[in-house]
Amino acid sequence: MTTTAIARSREAAAFLDARRHTAPDAVSACVGWTAHEVTAHLAAAAAEVTRHLEPYLAGEPVPPTRTFEEREPPYRAMDDATLCRRLEIEEERMRSVLAQVLDQEPDAVIPWTGRHMAVAKFLPHLRNEFALHRWDVVGDDDAGDELLAQPELTEHAVAVLGAILVRRGRERDPAPDQDLHVRLRAGAAPDVRLVVEAGRARLELARDRADEPYVELDPAARTLLIWGRRPDRRGRFRSHVDQPTLGRLLALLSGY
Numbered sequence: 008m009t010t011t012a013i014a015r016s017r018e019a020a021a022f023l024d025a026r027r028h029t030a031p032d033a034v035s036a037c038v039g040w041t042a043h044e045v046t047a048h049l050a051a052a053a054a055e056v057t058r059h060l061e062p063y064l065a066g067e068p069v070p071p072t073r074t075f076e077e078r079e080p081p082y083r084a085m086d087d088a089t090l091c092r093r094l095e096i097e098e099e100r101m102r103s104v105l106a107q108v109l110d111q112e113p114d115a116v117i118p119w120t121g122r123h124m125a126v127a128k129f130l131p132h133l134r135n136e137f138a139l140h141r142w143d144v145v146g147d148d149d150a151g152d153e154l155l156a157q158p159e160l161t162e163h164a165v166a167v168l169g170a171i172l173v174r175r176g177r178e179r180d181p182a183p184d185q186d187l188h189v190r191l192r193a194g195a196a197p198d199v200r201l202v203v204e205a206g207r208a209r210l211e212l213a214r215d216r217a218d219e220p221y222v223e224l225d226p227a228a229r230t231l232l233i234w235g236r237r238p239d240r241r242g243r244f245r246s247h248v249d250q251p252t253l254g255r256l257l258a259l260l261s262g263y
Contacts, residue, residue: 010110013102013130018137018154022049023095025141031087035143036236038262042144046090047082048075049140053097056129060104063117063126072120098133105129124167131163139234147239155227158196162212164233165199168263169210172233173201176259177208182251189248189256190221193229201256208259220248222256235262 031043040048055078059069082090108115108126115126124132138154145151154160164172177183180203187203190213198213198221210233224232228243238244246253 010103010106013106015098015102016130016134016137018134018141019098021150021154022137022141023091025145026091029144033144035140036146037140037143040143043087043090044079044083045140045143046087046094047079047085049136050082050090050094050097051075051078052136053094053101053133054078056133057097057101057104059117059119060101060108060126063115064104064108064111069118072118101129101133128163128167131159132167135160135164135230135234139231139236142231142236152225152227155230156225158226161193161196161199161226161230161233164230165210165212170208172210172235172263173208173259175263176235176261179258179261180208181255181258187252187255187259188219189252190217190219191229191232192221192223193226196226199229199233201259203259220252222246222248222253232260235260 026042026046029042031041031046033042034040035042035045037045037048055073059072063069082093085093105126113127116123117126118124138151138157138160142151142155183203184206185203186205187201187208189201191199191201193199198216200211200213200219202209202211223245224238225243228238231238232244248256
């Protein structure tokens, strides 16, 4: 049986191109990481997906997911040219194994980071990662805006990571015992709601236009915000809430 190939995503290609023009020691917007370390993170992530999918494909037990601290040091230790080439190799290998699994079992689900993940969801997840981390090393530009504005990336992040993206922010919440409902609005696209209820926080999509407090962003800026980033250019993010609510929203959306 011939496996249907999965092409390299535009997001991965754009990240690789950006790294060709970015010094490895350039400090990125991913706090505490240089461009080299961001690249190591992505290479290790692609390799970790493969490490899970290969045994699944062979009918063997899927290993526990390793932490960043466990899987990234060997990649960080590489010289930058070797690392960038290694990222290309690991990303290509991951796509190959993904294609094999999805050809055999389109609805496959595997253990991942202490939960379960549909194998098909790794594709939009890695597209998010490449688009976001490209912004980390490049900042605001037209190419990044186009990638980050894609609605399927926002929808994947909210649907799959809706509670995880605010987990760390809960530790910084200045009013953790108060409920909160704020909408992140981006034109005609569905709103993203930031919800705190009964001590739990999450992001969710809302296709209605209910009259709730809201902030307004362009689609790319909204993607950055839900991942804990802040767009470089002023005017892309406008508040229609009071200062305490805005401060709380930014605390909750501080990355994970």
